[in-house]
Amino acid sequence: MTFEEMWADLLPLGRDAAGGYHRFAWTPPELECRAWFAGEARRRGLDVEHDANGNMIAWWLPEDGVRENAVLTGSHLDSVPGGGAFDGPLGVVSAFAAIDLLRERGARLRRPIGVAAFAEEEGARFGVACLGSRLLTGAIDPARARALTDADGRTFADVLHHAGLDPEAIGPDDDLLNRVGCFVELHVEQGRALAEPVGVAASIVPHGRWRFGFAGEGNHAGTTALADRRDPMLPFASMVLAAREAAERNGTVATVGKVRVDPGGVNAIAASVTGWLDARGPDDASVRRTVADVDAAVRAAARPHGVTVDLAEESYTEVVGFDLALRDRLARVVKGALGGAPVLPTGAGHDAGILSARMPTAMLFVRNPTGVSHAPAERAEIADCLAGVEALAAVLDDLAAG
Ligand code: GLV
Ligand code: MN
Ligand code: MN
Ligand code: MN
16 A cells, blocks of 8 residues: 555545545544454454554564564644644655655564554644543643543543443553553644655644633523623623734744634523634743633623623643754754754644653654645645655664665
């Protein structure tokens, strides 16, 4: 299976008519992606380890059977609603293709190589980004994770149970982590910052998600006088504008990309509204100030309308500076393989950011000519993808083979 053949097999899974992907953790399209992963692993004679947290790792072991000090690569297979084809899968497909290249070239392993597909990286179903890697590394309390619900009110525990996993067994897995020496994630670049085919990540900016709940009173849209309304949509509207203003003031970016209006009738004043804020910025303080500014603005807007506001932090990731020695090593190896290796920061979150708390971690980015991500226009040219495979193979060769 070449890169192009693997890509073609994955491409139809979970794609809508507009070309957007809907691969949410443990829904049918994502299960098809998992089956695809298992098939590609089997085809290469790689054993698939299913950890207790829903993550999968396909292992290529050295002939002497050594299982320690592994080099882990891979990414994720789930998507945001209407997401692009590359965010996640590119790292997984490239990892299998890089293994094929190493084998063709007769590489012999000194360290195991694992290809990971982390669960619920986007947090599109249960709200917490990188849920699988957070559980694995102990970055989220398992009890909190079990109680997370999806849009239909199903708990994470229930979904795990139906997937054949034991919800009581989730949580940090030192046995697995202690077998891994480092993690290198290849990912499509998600902005316009990369002018060459492949770059190396410097850092991930601090970022997080916050949920604002606005509680008012449902009532009739025609018979309720304006003075008698407790309409939660009004302070929600100010949230959207406040996010933009707070971002401009604090030098951050802030987005309200998801809202739930209950009960959602055209001819009814809403009883409650939930709005999600995504905020990211150059440092912790600016992100915290952005959220505090939005919070103050919506509370001020809610008061005159008799609406109450509550705020919950769904996830937060502090600045991630990737391991300097590993990053420099990647840059050197990629430069040797491709002739150039620009180093760039990113505003996107990744499992690599979570794993970096536990092991040396680095990332490779593949150029995105549209600069668009989390949307169908996300792209990477095939020549750049193949350069990414070449770069990843060189890195894996340097770290694990020879
Ligand atoms: C995930 O891709 C994120 O950056 O939100
Ligand atoms: Mn993403
Ligand atoms: Mn991703
Ligand atoms: Mn991501």
